[in-house]
Amino acid sequence: MFVPSLAWRDSRRMRRRLLLYVSAMALGVAALVAIRSFGENLETALATQARDVFGADLIVWNWGNFNDANEAFVDSLAEAHSGTVAREVSTPSMALFPQSGGTRLIQVRALDGDFPFYGQITTTPAEAADTYLDDGKALVDAALLLQYDAAIGDSIRIGTEQYQIAGQIDGITGQTGIEALVGPRVYVPLDRLDRELLRFGSRFTTSAYFRFDAPGTNADAILTAIEPQLEAMDLRGDSVGSAQGDWSDALGNLTRFLELVGFIALLLGGLGVASAVSVYVRQKADTVATLRCLGATAGQTLRIYTLQALVLGFIGAVLGAALGVAVQTLLPRVLGPFLPVTVETAFVWEPVLQGLGVGVVVALAFAMLPLLAVRRIPPLRALRADARARGIDLWRGLLILLLIAGIGAFAWMQTGGDLRAAIGFPAGVIVAFGVLALAAKLVQTLARRLVPKRAPYAWRQGLANLYRPGNQTLVLLLTLGLGTFLLMTLTVVQRSLLAPIALPDDGEGRPDVILFDIQADQREAVADLVREQGLPLIDEVPLIAMRLTAINGRETEDIRLDSTDERPDWALVREYRSTYRAHTEDSEEVLEGAMVPRVPADTAVIPVSVELDLANELGVGLGDRLTWRVAGRPMETEIASLRRVDWARVQPNFFVVFPEGPLDEAPQFGIITTRAGTPERSARLQRAAIERFPNISAVDVGLVLGLIEGVLGRVAFVLQFMALFSVGTGLVVLAGAVRIARLQRIAESVLLRTLGANRGQVRRILVAEYLFLGLLAALTGIGLALLGGWALATFVFETPFVLAWEWIAGTLVAVPALTIAIGLAGSRGLLSRPPLDVLRAEV
Amino acid sequence: MLVAERLTKTFASGNRTLTVLAEVSFAVDTGATCAIVGPSGSGKTTLLGLCAGLDRPTSGTVWLAGADLNALDEDARAALRAQHVGFIFQSFRLIPTLTALENVMVPLELQGERGAHDRAATLLDRVGLGDRLDHYPTQLSGGEQQRVAIARAFIHRPAILFADEPTGNLDDDTSHRIEDLLFELNREAGTALIVVTHDLELAARCERTIRLRGGRVVEEMGDSHWEMGAEASAA
Structure with a gap:
């Protein structure tokens, strides 16, 4: 009972401060829970809507025309399984709107039969979808009508054929927003298609869609059975099951990739926790030494603080999971254009529990890094403030190795067992963290060596704060820098991809x-x-x-x-x-x-x-x-x-x-x-x-x-949305770091004021410190992003690397400004504390 | 109760060895009081740390409550302290996040004893803080904090109590009241008391006094039957 009750009592006055830090975990957990929940709901949607999206039970298709043998095969297949067939020829072609004279490359789908058998084409007027085939008219994408100022009842010409527009297509089950953007569709009756469009060299497909009404007919089994015949005739086949599998794989890859991006936010949160707990342990060292004097064992003291970390980690994870469930409802808006199905954002337990589990484990693992030091605080410290443990803590080294292995295992699972990812992801994380940590060390060394002696006092003091004992330079550069790095890399890569194909001058x-x-x-x-x-x-x-x-x-x-x-x-x-x-x-x-x-x-x-x-x-x-x-x-x-x-x-x-x-x-x-x-x-x-x-x-x-710009913009938006979790985590960690260092700050500011500094000077010292931190985080993040962006552009996309100057300038202003704002907001009240409070306070 | 035999403590400082304590030997009986005095840096606190099992000697042995501290690992020494040892520190060392009552309860709770709350409340009442049970250390004056520390030191009825400059941070009046309280409780509980202090008045209230200088025992006063180490007596 001793450990839980003391853990509870001892946390009393630190809870609020620690909670803020633990909420650094929350955004990472939220990202994971949101994406996993969404992934589950997506799977459900795919399973229930696959047939509607597919529109048929089975498709047999080919590039070019069906020959007589193909036609005979299609007919016999329909007959054998009492199926209904619809035929379609689909080809890119020019459409002309005679009224406005506008022309545009479109995708013609010339149909004969009742396709789609499942799902539907939603049109205005609603009945147009049922009547256009019989009336010999056309259905045209709504955006296309808008673009060419055409109305229902106007004409559209494709090839030599002119059709009256029976209705506008408002939606097609399974057609993604991206598809509609790239290839606007026009549906016409097959018997009215201008065959000249299918001359030599045209890239068109002919498809036969099957619907099997007989109970117990299994389209997947039929596909497997006819595979050899299809191969022999150079035909291709898809069934609703195989299509669902393909979609499921593709969308699974998408969500797993996004989860990895979210996991980075979680790791950043973990660093925030490690940093908070490390400050906490420093503040608790005397208490630990006293407890050891009074007879508590090393294990008991470690358990007291581990229990605190566990409970706070759990609270952080619960906060994150709740936030994740809320964020999930935003994801269909972000990912919607890429999805063939309508996803209901229902609450799913499994991802929430997984998120809680991963959150608690990450929080605990990162908290244990500094917490292990509790075991080594000697009881003698109660008598002598300078008493400290000597030698290297092997357990800590082991824990770091375990953490790296855990990160690798997570990447391995996320990528479906890709060994390169299992090694590459933690390696990439270590390199990024390492570079940022090196930058932090460099900054501290430079700040120590190069502070101009003639600089105003506030600036010198602000710079000195970067390297004085108990500074948070490393963790802030890591979190803010990594967030900046992620966002900037995405921007830089997007720019580089778009630059070579930019509109010709x-x-x-x-x-x-x-x-x-x-x-x-x-x-x-x-x-x-x-x-x-x-x-x-x-x-x-x-x-x-x-x-x-x-x-x-x-x-x-x-x-x-x-x-x-x-x-x-x-x-x-x-x-x-x-x-x-x-x-x-x-x-x-x-x-x-x-x-x-x-x-x-x-x-x-x-x-x-x-x-x-x-x-x-x-x-x-x-x-x-x-x-x-x-x-x-x-x-x-x-x-x-x-x-x-x-x-x-x-x-x-x-x-x-x-x-x-x-x-x-x-x-x-x-x-x-x-x-x-x-x-x-x-x-x-x-x-x-x-x-x-x-x-x-x-x-x-x-x-x-x-x-292309539109599609890339949407892809970039999805990635930036995920990167925002990392940036958000960076800001929460910053807010937490400011908060946790508050007592020390209050003591200093009061001391300075006692010695004659006015409030303006104390404020300037704070501004200087956060300005330097923000600026350095931005510079390091940008530097890494330029390096990463250049490497991606050069080696992966093989396109010339382009600098996004206005983004660089914007980041250099925005990150320090945000850092100063959060820093000052967290230090609010610090300037108005009377010295007496501090003399009595636990500092 | 406590036997120290030829205790030596050295530290490596650069490439030379610093001897903080050299061949110190003494013994303290159950219920006896003993002061350790000497100038700053004479090794008083080091000696206290070694006797209480907070540190290990470079050579020599400490027998505490019948146990050879050298033979015990860190956890066993902690268990021994929990059962037999009480502490009073110059800077009080109350746990800032616990109330006065909770601070006093800690030693009993460590041993899993029942009734900690009532016993702590009674003892706090005894030291004159019956109305401050739920106050945090920062809400108490220095003297009040030290009284809480004294209650904490006696709550589990230790066989031996180590006090490191117990009045060092207090004014004269408060010091005297604290000293009175300390010796009173000591008498009532029959606890052996080892006090490290600069305060010769406080030392004089103990039955015996050991004076240290440069890590060696240079003088002993009072009706002692303790033995000085060979080196110390030579000095």
């Missing part, structure tokens, strides 16, 4: 309109059209579809079936769209060998240029042979050069470039790029092109860049 002459799907017989006429509009013909690029059939004489099919060969399927089976030309583009650079500009048409082995990453994936280099099938004809090539391609440029880029000559007469289609300069001229060109050549499509580069 007028002076650079880069293309801003790309016309594609141009048939060989249309090329001259389209080029003329561009010139007629007074626009430059920047590039005419021929495209030839081909498949890789052999590498150095070994069939790709053979390689694919060889389980020991790790070359990826996508590179072996994809349809390559290659070009031929005599020059390199400014988005590419030849690293090895040389481009061969031209060879005779009948060259037996054609020298080609291959993109570096593809060559690596295929395991080939200079001199290796690649065999292609072009329009049914084999073509032997040899790698004459390797190129690096900047794929981020919105312009036609290629894996494989042929020399001029051999492909000149091959069946081909083309791309023409031009520079319109203004949105008006761009719209005029697109309108003219689509009117004369309904099958060709146009990409407005500005629009695409806007979309």
Whole structure:
């Protein structure tokens, strides 16, 4: 009974102060609980809504048209299982709104049948979804109507077909906000689709959707059974079960990744706890020594304070869990655009208990680091203030190792058993903490050595506070610095990703309109059209579809079936769209060998240029042979050069470039790029092109860049939302540190005032200290972020590193300002305390 | 009750060895009172720490309540203190987060004894603080705090009480009242009392006095039957 009752009594006057510190844990726990709860609810939503999202029980689909055998197979499958079939052709195409003259690349879904069988297309008017097929009309995305100032009842032209708009699409079960943003959809009846859109070179899919009404029909089992037939016919199949599994995996990865980001906040909170407890232990040293004199054992004293830490950790975790449950309701708004299902934010016990458990364990583990010192406080200290334990505490070293192992284990579990993550995550955390800790040490050394003797007293004193005994420089630099680091890294990386694809400046002459799907017989006429509009013909690029059939004489099919060969399927089976030309583009650079500009048409082995990453994936280099099938004809090539391609440029880029000559007469289609300069001229060109050549499509580069920016912005928002937990933790730790050091501060300020300092001077000392701390945390965080951002940009995203100057400047102002504000708020009342209070107080 | 044999304590200071206490021997009987006096740095507090088992001697032995302290580990020494030893410190050493009553209860609670509350309240009443039971140390004057400390020292009826400058932080009047209280309770409980002090008046109230200088016993006064160590007597 002694330990619990003394633990309770002894904590009496420290509870409020400690609670603030323990609440540092709360944000980290909140992040974990919120995301885990959301993940659970997401799983539930996926399980209950998968069929609605999928829209059918089974899908069989293919790139291009179904041939007769495919059609027969679809029919027989429906018949065998008493199913209903709906067919769909989906293709990107240009849409023209005749009333406004506006054009835009859209995704056409031409349907025949009652698809979606499950879920629904929500339209205005509501009945339009049921009637448009029979009436031969179209359904158009609401945003698209708004964008082109079109109304229900107006017309839309796709290819040569003109449709009346029966209704606007307000929502489609399972379509994510991001999808709607990137490819606005238009639904039309299949029998009215302009078949010209499906000419050679178009990338379209044909799908058959099945609905099985017979009780006990298992679509997953059917899919497994027909897998060999699908393979033989080069068809693909998906069932609602397999799709659900895929979504579940993808979204599971997303939530687990976000949990890791949240875990960083928890670790920061742990550091806050360690720091608070370390100050607490220092303040309690005399009490411990007295208790030891009175006969308490080392174990008893340790248990007293461990129990306190445990209870406070639990309270912090409960606070965090409650906050997490509340935050969970915000997550659908943050993550909504990425989700195919509507997530109900119901209360789920399991994540709350997990969050509580992880929170308490982390709080206790970090609290134990300083608490272990309690065992080593000698009773002699009651007689002699300078009595202290000597030697190294092995238990502490062991605890640190255990903590690192625990962090690794958490990362391992979060990433589904990825050993690299299990080592990399704690290593990254240690490096980041280490750099920040080093920075803190450096700052203290510099502050000690370089304080200008002539500086005003308040500034000298403020700087000296950074290294005096009992300072909190290390923990504040760690928490504030790491929070700053996380936010800044995200910003810097986002900037670097967006910079190379930013809208071309007028002076650079880069293309801003790309016309594609141009048939060989249309090329001259389209080029003329561009010139007629007074626009430059920047590039005419021929495209030839081909498949890789052999590498150095070994069939790709053979390689694919060889389980020991790790070359990826996508590179072996994809349809390559290659070009031929005599020059390199400014988005590419030849690293090895040389481009061969031209060879005779009948060259037996054609020298080609291959993109570096593809060559690596295929395991080939200079001199290796690649065999292609072009329009049914084999073509032997040899790698004459390797190129690096900047794929981020919105312009036609290629894996494989042929020399001029051999492909000149091959069946081909083309791309023409031009520079319109203004949105008006761009719209005029697109309108003219689509009117004369309904099958060709146009990409407005500005629009695409806007979309990319939009998508990246949303991704960044999710990450920044998570990083905010770390920043918040940093601020709570700061508030706690200010609070816990308050007694010492009060004593100092009163002493200074007794010696003749006025309140203004005392306040200036505080401002100086927090200014330095904030500034240093910001500088260290920014420095780390620039380093991390540069490394990510250079090695992961392979894009030039770009500085976000205004963010750097903003951070340099905001972090110190916040630090000063919290520091002064926490020191409120400190200046008005009468000296007598302090003389009597426990300081 | 307490036997110290040839106690020596040295510290390494840089590359030389500092001898704080050299071959000190003495014994104190049950119920006896003994003062240890000497100038600052003479080794008084070190000797007290060794006798109470708060520190280990470099050489020599301490027998406390029949137990050889050298043979006990830290926890066993703590258990011995909990049972047989009381302490009074110059700076009172009350636990600031506990009330007067709770401070006095600690030694009994450590041993898991029942009735701690009533016994502590009675004892506090005895030292004149019956109306201050729920006050925190910061709400008490120095003299009151030391009275709480005295109550805490006697609550578990220790066989021996160590007092380190018990009046060092108090004014004359208060000192005298505290001394009276200390000796009164000591007599009533039959506790052996070892007092380390600068105050010769206080020392004179003890039956015996040991004077230390430079870590050695240089003088003994009173009706002692204790023996001085060989080195000390040589000095």
